[in-house]
Amino acid sequence: MNARSAPGSQSSLREANRARVLEVVSRHGPLTQVEIAKTSGLSPATVSNLVRELDHAGLVELSPSVRNGRRAVLVAPASGGGLLAGFVFGPDDVHLAIADDSRKLRAQQRTPLSPDDGLTCVVRRFADLAESIDADLGKLTAIAVGRPSSITPNWRGEHLAATLTDHLRAPVALDTTANLAALGELRTGALQGVHNGCYLKLADGVSTGLILNGELFRGSAGTAGEIGHVTIDANGPICPCGNRGCLNTYVGSHALISSLTASHGPLSLTDIVDRALQDDFGCRRVIEDAGRRVGIAVAGLVNLLNPEVIAVGGVLATAGELVLLPLREALDHSAIPSAAAAVELRLATAGAEAELRGAVQLAAHLFNS
Structure with missing residues (x-):
């Protein structure tokens, strides 16, 4: 019979620290040992020893990665055979993903949606994606x-969570x-290691x-x-939210496209x-004007939250400095000088996959909660 460790003993403390490391990587996903130490409050030396023990016990998986341009090793919970799913809806498509329970993406697919498509159609496409990699949907955990x-609770009139749960028999987080x-x-x-920051999405709307x-x-x-609804x-x-003069009515895709229809079709x-x-003056002007308007709104966010970093992503962000420069100028002009000077504006680096990676993180959190 195994004797239980006495409360307060060295071995019970070690067991508690092992559990703490597992809880951190289960909650936050793959992290480096430095990140685990920072999050858990344990010393780097303690984390190093614990990770070695957990790896030998088969409780975590280690994988090479790059953090801030340097080689690193990520620590993740060992896969137990379960599956996680991500569904990311755009205005005319859906991005689907399947990951194992260590949050490693196994398959993904972006597929168009017509106005007549419903969630049953989306579920069929997800089942096809699972079949293409021989994934057992019976192991879907979240x-x-x-x-x-967030102000449109349903997608195309259907209750997302209830419909997906009914079809796939797994809990759903929206x-x-x-x-x-x-x-x-x-x-x-681009937000790795950032304590206070934000992701700014410039696409069909601003959020x-x-x-x-x-x-x-x-x-x-x-x-x-x-x-976008400021x-x-x-x-x-x-x-569409019912108010007048929201930011989205000036810089959303519909507004930008409408402003060019007469001249560009x-x-x-x-x-x-x-x-x-490609130096089309009209298109450049529309993007620059949008950047200035967004910058004024973002200045209010900077005044309120004083973030370290703003990572800018979405279709409009692919214009690079054409949108970032006027955005930055408007932010500097409108925000409190000390707050404006403290915030760094960066282009997001994970691209369209950022939403899928976040979906997998959220599904894992739902499963572990």
Whole structure:
């Protein structure tokens, strides 16, 4: 019979520290030993010894990676055979992903959606993706769904969580795509190591995912970060949210496309960016004006939260300095000087995959909670 460690003994303390390390990587996903030490409060030497023991016991998996341009080893919970799913909805497509329970992506697919497609169709496409890698959907343990905005609780009139749970027999967590991208950038992208920061998504609308004290902040009703619905003109156009003059009515894709229709004909947001990068003056002007308006709104966020880093992503961010320069100038002009000087503006680095990575993180958190 195994004797239990006496409370307060050296061995019981070691068991508690092992459990702490496992809890940290289960909650936050793959981390370096330095990140584990910072998050857990344990010393780097203690973490190093514990990770070695956990690896020998088969309780964690180690994998090579790069952090801040340097080689690193990531520590993740050992896979137990379960599966995690991510569904990230865009305006006319859905990005699907399957990961194992150590959060490693096994398959992903972006597929178009027509206005007539429903969630049953999406579920079929997900089942096809699972079949392509011989994944057993009976082992699906949790699903995370990203939607463009928290103020639209349903997608195309269907109740996301209830429908997906009914079809796939797994619990579902819902969040905005900006929040998911913030999680993805926090774990593997431009927000790594950032204690207070945000992900700014410039796409069909403008939204943010807020990181406070190293954690995603959603607010009391889950609507934190909806900067696109900040009123910038009380007498402006009606926004789909019901208010007037929201930022999105001036810098959302519909507004940008409409402003160019008379001179350029029908364009997509990607077309506008591409033409701007090829020195089309009209498209450049539209993007620069959008950057200035966003910068004024972001200045308010900087004044309130005083973040270290703002990572900018989304289709409009692919214009690079064309949008970042006027955004930065407007931010510097409108924010408190000390707050503006303290914040670094970066391009997001995880790209479109940031939302999927964040979805996997959220699904894992749901499974482990």
